[in-house]
Amino acid sequence: MYVVATPIGNLEDLSVRAGRVLAEVDAIAAEDTRHTQRLLRHLGIERPLVSLHEHNESARVEQLLTRLRAGASLALVSDAGTPLISDPGFVLVRELRQAGCRVVPIPGACALITALSVAGLPTDRFTFEGFLPAKSGPRQRQLEAGIARPETRVFYESPHRIRDLLVDIDQVAASRQVVLARELTKTFETLLDGTASELLAQMEADSDQARGEFVVMLAGAPADERDADEVAAETLLQALLD
Ligand code: SAM
Numbered sequence: 001m002y003v004v005a006t007p008i009g010n011l012e013d014l015s016v017r018a019g020r021v022l023a024e025v026d027a028i029a030a031e032d033t034r035h036t037q038r039l040l041r042h043l044g045i046e047r048p049l050v051s052l053h054e055h056n057e058s059a060r061v062e063q064l065l066t067r068l069r070a071g072a073s074l075a076l077v078s079d080a081g082t083p084l085i086s087d088p089g090f091v092l093v094r095e096l097r098q099a100g101c102r103v104v105p106i107p108g109a110c111a112l113i114t115a116l117s118v119a120g121l122p123t124d125r126f127t128f129e130g131f132l133p134a135k136s137g138p139r140q141r142q143l144e145a146g147i148a149r150p151e152t153r154v155f156y157e158s159p160h161r162i163r164d165l166l167v168d169i170d171q172v173a174a175s176r177q178v179v180l181a182r183e184l185t186k187t188f189e190t191l192l193d194g195t196a197s198e199l200l201a202q203m204e205a206d207s208d209q210a211r212g213e214f215v216v217m218l219a220g221a222p223a224d225e226r227d228a229d230e231v232a233a234e235t236l237l238q239a240l241l242d
């Protein structure tokens with residue numbers, strides 16, 4: 001089975017290899033078959049589609065495994081970007097690998113990596129936290145839990161919660177740099193950076209800045225705000241490496 005990354009906006013970002021694999025497999029398991037059908041139509045590809053989403057993934061595994069054992073080839077795609085990254089596919093990949101099937105990655109677009117590549121924040125270490133909880137209380141607690149860590153933190157957020165997330169970041173890390181990557185690879189691609197309250201002010205002044213899809217990147221703790229244990233561990237590691 002091939003795990004195939006698809007574009008996150010700009011259709012030119014589909015790799016030549018991804019296009020070839022999608023055209024050659026016996027069937028494509030897709031998060032939303034109508035969505036993937038549009039991509040395939042654009043590519044001039046006609047292949048049978050089966051749905052695989054968070055509600056039927058476990059039930060589908062046996063069926064797909066039976067087809068693979070019978071010699072069929074399959075591709076797994078999600079609506080955008082790399083499957084399994086805040087998208088379905090984990091259960092399927094785990095089960096197929098446990099069953100001894102070959103699982104082949106076909107790499108391509110991924111919003112978090114695309115965003116980090118242009119944010120200008122340290123990328124030597126980062127934490128990807130996906131979507132934070134929808135409710136403010138748990139969201140603030142998760143934000144706070146990592147606030148003394150030195151690495152860049154990356155979150156996914158939808159347009160209807162982006163302001164709420166910035167309000168919570170302002171509560172727990174008012175002076176920290178935040179970079180917002182909006183609508184990556186699309187017509188209205190924008191990178192904004194500032195503190196959370198500065199970004200909220202920009203959205204207040206121009207409500208278009210709160211539209212679309214977002215990757216939110218939060219700078220890590222500067223040395224004087226780091227956890228003492230963290231600093232001690234880093235110093236020790238550095239001494240061992242020197
Ligand atoms: N599998 C995808 C990937 O590889 O990045 C992520 C899927 S997740 C369900 C969707 C979230 O990814 C969006 O809510 C947004 O946070 C982020 N995202 C996807 N496309 C994006 C884009 N073009 N610009 C900014 N963020 C994007």
